Amino acid sequence: MVTRVWDYMPEYEQEREDIHDAVETVFRSGQLVLGNSVRGFEEEYSAYHGVKHTIGVDNGTNAIVLGLRALGVGPGDEVITVSNTAAPTVIAIDQIGATPVFVDVHEDDYLMDVGQVEAKITSKTKALLPVHLYGQCVDMAPLQEIADRHGIPVLEDCAQAHAARHHGKIAGTMGKAAAFSFYPTKVLGAYGDGGATITSDDETAANLRRLRYYGMETTYFVVSTPGHNARLDELHAEILRRKLTRLDEYAQGRRDVAQRYQEGLGDTDLVLPKVNPGNEHVYYVYVVRHPKRDAIIEALKAYDIHLNISYPWPVHRQTGFHKLGYEEGSLPVTEKLAKEIFSLPMYPSLPIGTQEKVIAAVRDVLATV
């Protein structure tokens, strides 16, 4: 059987009754859009994070789009972020007519090099968008200090970091607002697309609610800024409510898988993830690094193991973003990492036997490349 980096089937088999019950609950509720399940999920997601507001939306990209717009970012403004991320982080900035401004990342933890941010701030900078990449939080205290000094809001991209903690705080509770994706592969995943933006700021929350619903507060009347149709579906909201009760278990399951990789591969020349002091990593993906990455991936196919690279091309070097003017070599660490990183299978229901097979195969291959 082929082993891949992610598979939802083992989890579905375990949770089948609950998922079917969620579907039945929604189908029998008489309300398929913005009903009890979305309201319930929003309350429970806020309570989990200890924030005042959750606004459920249709995907993580729109969670960022609406988050930025709700914070007042618009055409011609600049948003400082990283190129070492999933493209949607940057696509969201582009979509609202703002300009992404990139800083490089650290070579050891792959996260935003906060020390480079202040030099990039201009009069047009309207938001800072750190990405808690792979499930580990960016060094938030110095970033927030810069943000406060310049009066610029921070929107956290938490699409990969549900339940991650940073010096005791839950990811998404440190900036002015935070965007989450519930794409099926994520640490908290729906059975299709979903997302949410959370905040404790009442005005930002009111903006988000309007923006999600065409710009309306009540039906048929656009109040100020025309918005989007970006609603979270009842079906996904109800499934997410069920799964939210298991979120801490999912995170722990991922840490258990990471622990077994550490034990099985810690003595090889593969560079394993570095967890910074004060961080609780949730390992959305388990990213390792080796100069012979391509040969390793190729050789593992003979063992029926098909791995992924998150991500093979830095956003600034994708042709759709050449318009931003970042030449090759402009973000040297990001570019170097993209050539050497790859991901091992990671999900909480990953069978131990499968993981042992992966560890043995990787050890075999490392001895020959």
Ligand SMILES: *Cc1c(COP(=O)(O)O)cnc(C)c1O
């Ligand atoms: C998945 C992801 C997104 C986008 O979420 P979608 O639900 O796929 O739109 C944004 N940022 C990061 C870092 C992601 O991993």
